[in-house]
Amino acid sequence: MVDTLVCSETELADGKMRLIQAGQAEIAVIRKDGRYYAYENLCPHQGGPACEGVLMPAVRDVIGAGGIYRGQQFDEAEMHIVCPWHGYEFRLSDGRHAVASGLGLRRFEAFVREGSVYVRA
Incomplete structure (x- = not known):
């Protein structure tokens, strides 16, 4: 394994x-809420x-009393x-497909050392 700046x-x-x-x-390094994530693109x-698409919140159905559909929210x-x-949507937290957990992006370790971001690949 090699650390790449x-x-x-x-x-x-x-x-x-x-x-x-x-x-x-080719690895994409994404920063979100102070954390770094690295996945093969x-x-x-x-x-x-x-990884060149958009980064967006999951969309959830809102189901009300009696199972009535009330719309969606982020x-x-x-x-x-x-x-x-x-x-295709993949969870930022682990790279797994949002629905078919058998699919996923190849994950790499991303970390900060002395003010610089590195990936271990």
Whole structure:
């Protein structure tokens, strides 16, 4: 395993992503709420650039009394990476597909050392 410099902490704003090349893998490093996440930028569906889509909250159905549908709302507690090719959604927290847990993005360790962000790949 090799540690690859991504950038300084100040260069990556919250909610933003930076792409790096580490060996054969193109890796997206995403900063959200002070934490760093790193995933291979490769959708398991059809090989699209999964991490180059939008980062958005999960959408939840609101069901009222008697099972009556009341609309939808965003769940800010669960952020999703949305692949721009076909809309596949992956949980930011672990890279797993939002519905089909057997699918997921390849995850890497992202960490901060002496004010710089690194990925271990």
